[in-house]
Amino acid sequence: MAAVTQGLGATAALSSANSEKFQLTTRRSLSGRKGRFFIFESNGNPRSGLNRQINRTRQFFTNAVATKPDSAAASTLSKHGHELLLFEALREGLEEEMDRDPYVCVMGEDVGHYGGSYKVTKGLADKYGDLRVLDTPIAENSFTGMAIGAAMTGLRPVVEGMNMGFLLLAFNQISNNCGMLHYTSGGQFKIPVVIRGPGGVGRQLGAEHSQRLESYFQSIPGIQMVACSTPYNAKGLMKAAIRSENPVILFEHVLLYNLKERIPDEEYVLNLEEAEMVRPGEHITILTYSRMRYHVMQAAKTLVNKGYDPEVIDIRSLKPFDLYTIGNSVKKTHRVVIVEECMRTGGIGASLTASINENFHDYLDAPIVCLSSQDVPTPYAASLEEWTVVQPAQIVAAVEQLCQ
């Protein structure tokens, strides 16, 4: 079923003090037309409900962004493509979209000449000018509101929250206006904004800088949420989010910005509502997203050595869930473990558990196990912080217990 497979190369020890650096070698088989554009889907079949999104991605063929002229022939990209870090992939996606559409603009604190706190917007102000890459005063509710106003009059702003946690200050604009105005205006005004920024538990950044906002935003009607985890999907999701007519919140993770990967030279856009099959398997379905994907893959290594065959899915789309991919997996393995960084109460895992139970109850041989962080603010001390995040050993233990 899966057309995308990944094997993990050498992995750095996860408890190292510095940010993680993974070398990923990828081989992909593609479905797509001949020519310079490749559209990646996790299976080749059209689906009901998500059909329209896939059809939309096919339309992107006509809007060419010039790429290297000699890269047309290859149908597998293991030797071609270019290596970059995740934050550079985000920037590349953003830059390509800004080239393609003059209405795409960026706003946020220190995104201009400073290049952004995580350097995602580095160099863009020099290239596009101060008007398209706008530095704003420190007022999250304001610049989010500003982005909404701009979007309602035809622009396509990309809002950067310096840290997702600060977007709590923008909650009013995001909930009451961003998610709502398209609806309450009867479709007269649309709000194609992208709100992005780093979140998640970092390295001793303290409780206020370790928030998992996807928990709080997931109920807001009218928005979509995606979480990137690799340079490849970061770029693809960034582009898709910008092109979407709906407001999209793109969750990045503080510790993943320096991940390195080789990505295609050709233009590609991913589907916002699709999950990613990371490792197909038969025994058990492990659902995860963002940084926890790497903890899961490390646990998967251990599990494989112990004789298990876990299927790992990076759900990527947090709102709505890709119940098609997830459902097919559950129907195959009958056992589910969810690994998330959200807190136990009211997190993405809690919603996903409810959703799977509701839709695929008959296919489950055991209750769903959800591994999440505890309901505590993230402590500063390194050892305490480590214990609030789900570790590979816990994942292995949970799988072993579930598969008994």
Add this chain to the structure above:
Amino acid sequence: MKFISEAADKRIPCYRVLSDDGYPIAGSRFEQVDKETAVKMYKSMVTLQIMDNIFYEAQRQGRISFYLTSTGEEAINIATAAALTSDDVILPQYREPGILLWRGFTLQEFANQCFGNSADYGKGKQMPIHYGSNKHNFFTISSPIATQLPQAAGVAYSLKMDKKEACVVAFTGDGGTSEGDFHAGLNFAAVMDAPVLFICRNNGWAISTPISEQFRSDGVVVKGQAYGIRSIRVDGNDALAVYNTIRAAREMVIHEQKPVLVEALSYRVGHHSTSDDSTKYRPVDEIEHWKTARNPLARFRKWVHKNGWWTDDEESELRGSIRKQLLNAIQVAEKMEKPVLAEMFSDVYDDLPSNLHEQEKSLRETIKRHRQDYPTDVPV
């Protein structure tokens, strides 16, 4: 070491053109308004006043669920609208329907929105008086106070990129200036050199909170300087003064590409809304005084009358005609079908996603099973 005093020796003066009796005040500079504009302004003010009265009554009769009047602020509404062009984008708070009226929104369209019927542009998805019309450059009203102020900078940014000869006009009341968004919106507009005209309708009351309990400053006009924004205080019940002020302010905003703050002093004659009874917190004779002696319509009418541009006969004819049109509009709107069930799920996103599709299906099944519990006048 010298502290700046918390209050200036004198309050900021207020720009006025007409006295309470409708005579131009000696020494007051103003641009003459031609007969056609003046008559249109007056007629629109009358229309707004009657519309407010009739819709308010309709709510009291239980025909609509909610209404909010602009009584006492007709001059701010209409004179501002007359001074702008149709390209200027309006970000209203909720007491500015006069601008839509001026721009050609019909009484039927107002009624449709209040009744939430299938002809409402909002498709029944917002509560009454939360009008919105992109073709009239009037943003859909959002209830939370002052959220439109930071958005104004964004719209202005959009106009700047397009190099349009137009500005953004963002409204708020005296109460709205206490919100964090007021500070943020003005600061942003100033820093971004955004062509925004901020108009604060200082009508003395925020539901039951008088301005003496809202801020300690000399009204709102003094706040402009704190952000580096040029500001002016105008008598909001003087239609000519408002017209002149907005014309001048608009010129500045567009040609200098920077924000301007206008504080229009007025009085909220009506209750905050149909959910309020203001006699509970303010004296009835205060309300009466502003309703009669300080009435903006009466003042402007005197001036128009003196110029020989308006007669009493035309007045009664106009009032009769508007009233009839409104009653008819209400009847038509009331009888019109409500939006179909599918509209409940439309416009959440651009296309209907699978989960909403499922939820709609589930709802339809429930309705089919319990048809007798479902209102018969709402189309499925």
